[in-house]
Amino acid sequence: MDNIANNIADNNQVRVRIAPSPSGNLHVGTARTALFNYLFAKKNNGKFVLRIEDTDLERSNVEYVKNIYDSLKALGLNWDEGPDVGGPYGPYQQSDRFDIYPKYAQKLIESGHAYECFCTQEELEAEKEESIKNKTAHKYSGKCRCLPKEEQEKLRAEGRKPSIRFQVPDEGITKFDDMVKGELKFENNLIGDFVIMKSNGTPTYNFAVVVDDMEMKISHIIRGEDHISNTAKQVLIYEALGVPVPLFGHLGMILAPDRSKLSKRHGATAVSEFVEKGYLTEALINFIALLGWSPSDGQEIKSLDEIAQDFRINEVSSSNSIFEYDKLNWMNGQYIKKMDIKELTQKVKPYLSNYDLSASSELSEANLEKIVEITREPITILSDLTESVKYFFGKDVEYENDVKETVINTEGSQKVLQYAVNELENWDFNNEEKFHDQLGELRNYFKEQGIKPKDTMWALRAATTGRTHGADMVATLIILGKERVAHRIKAAIQ
């Protein structure tokens, strides 16, 4: 791990990147990779680069590019260089870089590290099937390695478009020192000659990344461990190109509770989906940071900046971790509880679209804030509020479940409500403290008559909110206002 520090001390600037391909919305797994890169950059005064890998034009979509931007920004993972903000080593979108890959491929051909391959799809598949039949590891045979010039030209004349393959050494070991996993090695003879330029003239992933990372002077590559086997190929390319190999760090994967890849059937997978469900990006990013990393002081709730200060890539866990909602939910609740009330109110508005929030309704902005303030505590996701806030709207209440039978229509409750109707005029809706005491007196009055304080309050709560539990009663009644409270209590009396 010493070389991590050395590389930095060397005055080589730390440059990391996140390179998503826009074939879907930003996945939480990608978000975590982005996060760890971001943290590493921040911790080491480096640069965080965003590169859009859209070489697969068929699967790429501009809509997803926008989603990637928006999600990353929402998470606070701001990049220093990228397609939108530019930078010294652009362009930062691979589709704008198509003209630079062939030169490097050519260079590799000239130096004997690559060759044109005229094999057809069918020939390749036949080879593969053969090796499956023989139960041997399948890798490309390398039969185009030494095609004579004349043969090449003949096939070209026939209209065959060659791909370009990297010529992997037959012997030797390719190894690299992984920042999180330690030394990793692969035997070269197990790696088949792989395509670097497709026959359509576009680069393959393994080639494009190397060229881009090299040109963008990326010093450290932090990514998911699903790339480990690619790394061997990429190291080979760096070496063939005669350029310094960056340092790699491979993170464990994020798995669903059933230990399979986190996918749609497990619920939300994209950052934007979590946001839509009502998760705060602050909580999401905090939660994700805890998957594989842990704070040195044991304090788990931390801002991005705090995490960055405490972050050490070599302390990241190298095993997979399971994405469980329990802790995310708890954490989201913590953030909701602490969030600035004005900000929270704004964030909550989309979940209140069922209700009349126009100025003419009884709901002023100030009232809405109060409602959010008193109902925020028990909720774990923003969308919970839609339901828990329901009884603040409209003149009448809807009774939940069997509230009418089990609470309102009981003898005790009816007594309380009848009494309350008369008492109502005296209640001070403008003075919370006084109102609180008045309700206390009400409880005491009925306590003497053998009605438990709890039941007294339940009668009131059920009548005014239709439920047996909810926010603080005094605050609730004040927001409802004397008129509506009176109306609802009267409606509850048989």
Next chain:
RNA sequence: GCUCCCAUCGUCUAGUGGCCUAGGACACAUCCCUUUCACGGAUGCGACAGGGGUUCGACUCCCCUUGGGAGUACCA
């Protein structure tokens, strides 16, 4: 099939040979607080996958087994 990675409470993790009768967080249970739900507080439940070594001493190092994951494309 082949290659590679990983392995501590249900989950996220602390632990880098003796500080470990293995610590914290979430979840769960009980209790306290309280007009309800919650929040908060207290307590409890709960793990070193198995087997061999190495060592005076292994959760920590090595090997094997088992289990999980990844890769094996002219996808990224």
